[in-house]
Amino acid sequence: MKNFLHSLKIYFILSLYSFKTINDHRKAIFFFILGKFFRFLFFFLLLFFVFKKNPSVNQYNFNQVIIIYLTFNFIDTLAQTLYREVYRFRPLLISGDLDLILIKPYNTLIRVLLGGLDFTDLGFLIFYLFILIFFLIKYQFDFLNLFLYFLLLGNAMILATAFHILVLAFGILFTTVDHTIMIYRDLTSFGRFPFDIYRKTLRDFLTFVLPIGIMFSFPPKALFGLLSFENIIIAFLISLILFFLSLKIWGFSLKKYQSGGS
Amino acid sequence: MKKIITIIKISLKEYFVYRLNFFLWRVRAFINLLIIIFLWGASLKTFSIKEKQIFISYLIYGITISYLILGTRTTDIADDINSGRIINTLLKPISFFRFYFYKDLADKAINLFFAIIEAFLIVKIFNINLIFPKQILFGLIFLINGVFISFFINLLISFIGFWSRETWGPRFLFTIIVSFISGGFFPLNILPKTIYQILMLTPFPYLYYLPTRIFLGERFPFYIFFLSFFWLLGIFLLTKKVWITGNKSFSFWGK
Numbered sequence A: 001m002k003n004f005l006h007s008l009k010i011y012f013i014l015s016l017y018s019f020k021t022i023n024d025h026r027k028a029i030f031f032f033i034l035g036k037f038f039r040f041l042f043f044f045l046l047l048f049f050v051f052k053k054n055p056s057v058n059q060y061n062f063n064q065v066i067i068i069y070l071t072f073n074f075i076d077t078l079a080q081t082l083y084r085e086v087y088r089f090r091p092l093l094i095s096g097d098l099d100l101i102l103i104k105p106y107n108t109l110i111r112v113l114l115g116g117l118d119f120t121d122l123g124f125l126i127f128y129l130f131i132l133i134f135f136l137i138k139y140q141f142d143f144l145n146l147f148l149y150f151l152l153l154g155n156a157m158i159l160a161t162a163f164h165i166l167v168l169a170f171g172i173l174f175t176t177v178d179h180t181i182m183i184y185r186d187l188t189s190f191g192r193f194p195f196d197i198y199r200k201t202l203r204d205f206l207t208f209v210l211p212i213g214i215m216f217s218f219p220p221k222a223l224f225g226l227l228s229f230e231n232i233i234i235a236f237l238i239s240l241i242l243f244f245l246s247l248k249i250w251g252f253s254l255k256k257y258q259s260g261g262s
Numbered sequence B: 001m002k003k004i005i006t007i008i009k010i011s012l013k014e015y016f017v018y019r020l021n022f023f024l025w026r027v028r029a030f031i032n033l034l035i036i037i038f039l040w041g042a043s044l045k046t047f048s049i050k051e052k053q054i055f056i057s058y059l060i061y062g063i064t065i066s067y068l069i070l071g072t073r074t075t076d077i078a079d080d081i082n083s084g085r086i087i088n089t090l091l092k093p094i095s096f097f098r099f100y101f102y103k104d105l106a107d108k109a110i111n112l113f114f115a116i117i118e119a120f121l122i123v124k125i126f127n128i129n130l131i132f133p134k135q136i137l138f139g140l141i142f143l144i145n146g147v148f149i150s151f152f153i154n155l156l157i158s159f160i161g162f163w164s165r166e167t168w169g170p171r172f173l174f175t176i177i178v179s180f181i182s183g184g185f186f187p188l189n190i191l192p193k194t195i196y197q198i199l200m201l202t203p204f205p206y207l208y209y210l211p212t213r214i215f216l217g218e219r220f221p222f223y224i225f226f227l228s229f230f231w232l233l234g235i236f237l238l239t240k241k242v243w244i245t246g247n248k249s250f251s252f253w254g255k
Helices: A002-022 A026-052 A062-095 A098-102 A108-114 A119-138 A143-174 A178-192 A198-208 A212-216 A220-225 A229-256 B002-017 B018-041 B049-068 B074-083 B088-091 B096-125 B134-160 B168-181 B195-200 B207-217 B223-249
Strands: none
Touching: A002 A026, A002 A108, A002 A119, A002 B207, A026 A062, A026 A220, A026 B168, A062 A098, A062 A108, A062 A119, A062 A143, A062 A178, A062 A212, A098 A108, A098 A212, A108 A143, A143 A178, A143 A212, A143 A220, A143 A229, A178 A212, A178 B002, A178 B018, A198 A212, A212 A220, A212 A229, A212 B223, A220 A229, A229 B049, A229 B096, B002 B018, B002 B096, B018 B096, B049 B096, B049 B134, B074 B088, B074 B096, B074 B134, B088 B096, B096 B134, B134 B207
16 A cells, blocks of 8 residues: 555655646647547548448447447547556667666666556546437447446556556567557557448457457447447456556666666 | 768768567557558548549658658757757768758658558559559659659747747647648548649648648649649748847857
């Protein structure tokens, strides 16, 4: 408990620094937020053109497609809000500044994984949450399904955490971070649309080999009552295995770490 | 000519220093192409075979051409301005604009080469029946215009570096806007007519939407040809003006 409170205090301080950094780049942040908003809007329009105008596409109605899209945005943005520091890991690694973090008396992951809240994404997170609630209210859901939906959202965050830890570990082992994290982002973008539009082979690969499907398509499927009990159990098992595996690989990578500093 | 070849050669060699990075970048591009093809492939069931063929051909050609149009190394300029490294480029025995244009050519060539291979793979995997390009000469004129419009817009964004260190924000916004309203996700003519007509007045459809549509055999009113040159000239003059003004306000401390 004492350790947890200590870590929380450090996280609070790091979040404060993160806020100050954002405050120093107000102009760029303004354009960044505008860009993100346009991206959200453009994809919304894309979904409108694809699904509203072709109601026969797959088994989902437009409202369900929007819930899938908003669920994707919510998970994706929450991961970015919490784990933005991963995107800044490479400079730490190649400059050798990681040494300065490793010698600090707290868990290294607090600094290189969490690092401090990303306040630009936090704003978007709240925005997505409100729209998601609006569409969830519009949708006639079953309370058990809603409960499973939130449970699987939590499960998606465990997977997102595991993926980010793996990116950090690969960064230490192979010094490539930027593209690995962007490949993760690109792969997750498969979850922006209903998984049923993809071919079965790809769908299975994305669900059970790279559990992107478990992250993004399982929560809405549970909400719509389309997910079997076995799949829910499998989802939690895969997430836990991947999470513990990522921690193991992280530990291994730290042992292999060689400083690049001067 | 020797200078041009040297610049292109050096730029290409830079890519092979970071081979893994380049490979991963192309993997990302392939994933994005795959998602678009799946998305539209699933939703074109109500289209006739001919309409579907035109639509998918547009996506394949459009996304491939976009690497030729948007491939750029001008993103380095803002950092060079802020760090003062731009002085090294200004001292070279070649004009700044030409230097970056040839660097861009190398970027475009290597990206286009791999984009063609990826498009070929997609065509084979999905057994797509592509439309053979038509009106090639006319399309090429628009294509070259698109390359230059994109080059000058990219320079303009980088020149923000003369006045601010924060160029990544505007560039991110530009990338998002271009990817959608240049027709990177769908042909713009599926938009409501008013929105489509408004978009045609902006420079973005002239990047790769128009060249692609022309290659697919579509005919456009003649004023579109003038608009393309109008945007090319307008953006060129604006870029020149900003470059001169930026140079006058530029200062840095030595090494």
